[in-house]
Amino acid sequence: MVDESYEIRETENEYEVIPVKPIRSLEKRISDLERATISAGIPQIQSLIGQIIELIKTNQRLIDEIVRADNELRNELSKIPSKIDDLIFNMKSLIEMIKAAGEVETTPGISQEAIKPLSDLMQKLVEQNQKLVDANQAVLESLDSINRKLKAGTPISTLMSQYPGLKIRREE
Secondary structure, eight states: OOOOOEEEEEETTEEEEEESHHHHHHHHHHHHHHHHHHHHTHHHHHHHHHHHHHHHHHHHHHHHHHHHHHHHHHHHHHHHHHHHHHHHHHHHHHHHHHHHHHHHHHSTTOOHHHHHHHHHHHHHHHHHHHHHHHHHHHHHHHHHHHHHHHHHTOOHHHHHHHOTTOOOOOOO
């Protein structure tokens, strides 16, 4: 004998006999799935996945900013050789003026008024050279500081707030 119960349904004045056991087993499976979903913490897993995705996006933004900062650093470093060339040119001019001044002093009959314009030009060149040296030193110190901070893992947003003059360009 089979131990099955049956349900009788009325459909438009017709009657059907349907076994109840398959329906009950489906109901049980559905309730088991609902309990498993709640206990497995699907919302928690989705939240964790969302946090991981946000972390990945943040990481990508940081990488993009680092790449942009690196490109800016390369651009600034590429400007240094031309500034050094200018400095060398100014130094050569200064040396020529010093040589000329030495020759003028040995020449008899030249007064201080004739040497004054040359002395003024030499003083201007010395001041310009000092400004270039100071500017180059400041750029090197800033670049060294930025490099150390990047290697130490300092976030780009912190670096940007410490160096407001730093412009980051996106390389495409």
